[in-house]
Amino acid sequence: MIRFPTLAWLALRNLGREMRRSALTAAAMTLGLALLILSRTLADGAHEDWIDSGVRLASGHVSFNAPGYRDSESLDDRLTAGQVEVTLAAAAATVPTSSTGPTITTVRVATRGLASSADGALPALIVGVDPASELAFSELGAEPADGRYLQEGDRLQAFIGAGMAARLGLRTGSRMVLTAQVASGEIAGQLVRVAGTYRTGLDELDEALVHIPLPVARSWLGVEGATSVSMVLPHSTLTDPVLAGARATLEGSGIEVVGWPETARELYSAVRIDDAGDWVFHLILFAIVTLAILNAVFISVLHRKRELGLLRALGLSGAETGLVVFVEGVLLTVASGFVGVALGFALVWVFFRNGLDLTDMMPADITFGGIVFNPVMHPAIELRHLVQSVALTTVIGLSASLYPAWHAARLDPAESVKVE
Amino acid sequence: MNTTSDSAAPAASEHAVRTDDLWKIYPQDPRPVEAVRGVDLAVAPGEFVVMAGPSGSGKTTVLNLLGGLTRPSRGKVWVEGREISALPDRVLAQVRLSRIGFVFQSYNLLPVLTALENAEFTLLLQGVPAAKRRRRVRRLFDRIGLEGIEDRRPRKLSGGQQQRVAVARAVLGEPALVLADEPTANLDSATADALLDVMEQLNRDNGTTFVFSTHDPRVMERASRLIRLVDGRVAEEIVSGGAG
Ligand SMILES: Nc1ncnc2c1ncn2[C@@H]1O[C@H](COP(=O)(O)OP(=O)(O)OP(=O)(O)O)[C@@H](O)[C@H]1O
Ligand SMILES: [Mg+2]
Numbered sequence: 160m161i162r163f164p165t166l167a168w169l170a171l172r173n174l175g176r177e178m179r180r181s182a183l184t185a186a187a188m189t190l191g192l193a194l195l196i197l198s199r200t201l202a203d204g205a206h207e208d209w210i211d212s213g214v215r216l217a218s219g220h221v222s223f224n225a226p227g228y229r230d231s232e233s234l235d236d237r238l239t240a241g242q243v244e245v246t247l248a249a250a251a252a253t254v255p256t257s258s259t260g261p262t263i264t265t266v267r268v269a270t271r272g273l274a275s276s277a278d279g280a281l282p283a284l285i286v287g288v289d290p291a292s293e294l295a296f297s298e299l300g301a302e303p304a305d306g307r308y309l310q311e312g313d314r315l316q317a318f319i320g321a322g323m324a325a326r327l328g329l330r331t332g333s334r335m336v337l338t339a340q341v342a343s344g345e346i347a348g349q350l351v352r353v354a355g356t357y358r359t360g361l362d363e364l365d366e367a368l369v370h371i372p373l374p375v376a377r378s379w380l381g382v383e384g385a386t387s388v389s390m391v392l393p394h395s396t397l398t399d400p401v402l403a404g405a406r407a408t409l410e411g412s413g414i415e416v417v418g419w420p421e422t423a424r425e426l427y428s429a430v431r432i433d434d435a436g437d438w439v440f441h442l443i444l445f446a447i448v449t450l451a452i453l454n455a456v457f458i459s460v461l462h463r464k465r466e467l468g469l470l471r472a473l474g475l476s477g478a479e480t481g482l483v484v485f486v487e488g489v490l491l492t493v494a495s496g497f498v499g500v501a502l503g504f505a506l507v508w509v510f511f512r513n514g515l516d517l518t519d520m521m522p523a524d525i526t527f528g529g530i531v532f533n534p535v536m537h538p539a540i541e542l543r544h545l546v547q548s549v550a551l552t553t554v555i556g557l558s559a560s561l562y563p564a565w566h567a568a569r570l571d572p573a574e575s576v577k578v579e
Numbered sequence: 580m581n582t583t584s585d586s587a588a589p590a591a592s593e594h595a596v597r598t599d600d601l602w603k604i605y606p607q608d609p610r611p612v613e614a615v616r617g618v619d620l621a622v623a624p625g626e627f628v629v630m631a632g633p634s635g636s637g638k639t640t641v642l643n644l645l646g647g648l649t650r651p652s653r654g655k656v657w658v659e660g661r662e663i664s665a666l667p668d669r670v671l672a673q674v675r676l677s678r679i680g681f682v683f684q685s686y687n688l689l690p691v692l693t694a695l696e697n698a699e700f701t702l703l704l705q706g707v708p709a710a711k712r713r714r715r716v717r718r719l720f721d722r723i724g725l726e727g728i729e730d731r732r733p734r735k736l737s738g739g740q741q742q743r744v745a746v747a748r749a750v751l752g753e754p755a756l757v758l759a760d761e762p763t764a765n766l767d768s769a770t771a772d773a774l775l776d777v778m779e780q781l782n783r784d785n786g787t788t789f790v791f792s793t794h795d796p797r798v799m800e801r802a803s804r805l806i807r808l809v810d811g812r813v814a815e816e817i818v819s820g821g822a823g
Contacts, residue, residue: 162704165703169689172691173691175691176691466689466690471648471675472646472648472681473681473701473704474673474677474701474704475676475704476669476671476673477672478668479672571649572649573643573648573649576648
């Protein structure tokens, strides 16, 4: 279309005249997109937070085990010492290089058993851990409620939840007995001393999860390898690539590699459900912004019927007249869209860089999906938000301008020039 | 009919515009409106034709039909020998751009453009280079008393000035004919006279063909040919010895 530059120039001039309406429309667009980005980054930030804290208390983002272990949770389905070596090598090979945070790999021997004291007994999930990597992995021992976390060289120590301590009448320094079925099939007890306690706020953990040193667990349970090797990645989005890489490396080794959506199903559905809710909200916001823009562009067409008829009389075809309106709408949305996107990110950065603290607005210790809800929401500012927003802006611009443009293209010129 | 004889062109194209049994019927309840009922018209290049008639007699509709702004229900329109009534929208727009100049009763100008930009708009769409456009606009502005208003927006022009800018725009593209629908209706008589002087001058000096409608008896006096419409039909045609 040879005349396109002229039509675009005219569209620009028209926008310039409709300064107030343009500004209002732009403000609607700007506000909508800023809000969208705010909510998107906060939601994604919160989700990442949930995932991170959830998988740390469970099996990490990616976890390696023998086939059948996740169903049986039995020591019979364990990785041999050789398989643990192979797994650690595979894990090391798949560590993402380009990312910001550290990747932590930890080896565990876990079993279900009983924890008992003079006061009684409780079912327990007993996990033999490597203190150094586990401290970084689960962060359970980062801030003990009492005492200290396990250390390198500990022998008969245990780190237990505050709930268990209360119910079994235990304190730091108390002795307790752990009982479980060992590899040979017999039931065996292990005497340990409480090194410290933790409190997550999740009763099912605080009353059941016990950490003991890995060598103690191995000798007590008669196990050389491990029940699982788990990795915490710098970001949950790295799960799929690492999973794929590890699966490729371990092809045919008889070692199963699973991601957190499978090992933490409850958490996964919680994130999905929340995401779906967000999308509904975003869709509504999107629809409102689109309708506001459409309305503005459409009204500008109705107000300018005479002028558009005049353009037809001067020699523009219907399609070209529609194109002028279309370019106006797109210019308006794209320009204000970019301002909105920039404003959104700026808002997030200025106000929420250090997190949005909802502590005063919600009851303490809300738990779901195996995590404790963190009342401080941290926005996640990521490239994909930018890409999504720009795509969204474009879609809004196009969809809000198409109908008014089509209407303008179909105006009857003779009728339009009659309007005063 | 008033035809020029010194042209070597084929007979059909000797007319700036010609119609054959032109009808326009608007579908409407309870009965369709027959706005134009069988109008036969032929305008030679250089004519200065005035269409008169009571309100509702079909003047505007005929002008819109001549300019390809609306399509006839029946009958045909030729502009310089080219039949335009069945052309697709794009082609028809091109005909309007290159062969027709429109002047309406009021609000003829694009409010976002200056007087100069409005006047050169047709040339711009025709692809005439900027320097040439400016030169032609300025020369014409000087001739029709618009010098000095080039950079003003239509809002800041008097009604008469606006109409003159519209006439300037209409003639600058060197069309086959200029169609003006009651161009003086919103002007006081002195301003109306001045506008008519300009149109006459352009008709005389450049040979521009004008067809316009009016209610004003004093405007009718200026016509080289006066066509009276009544109820969508040509009721009377008066050829005077004036211009054309
Ligand atoms: N879109 C339309 N639908 C129905 N009827 C119409 C339409 N446009 C015009 N008419 C009718 O066609 C007839 C001719 O109208 P037109 O505007 O051509 O008259 P006119 O001579 O220009 O009148 P005026 O001097 O008032 O401008 C009138 O009866 C008018 O009501
Ligand atoms: Mg009329």
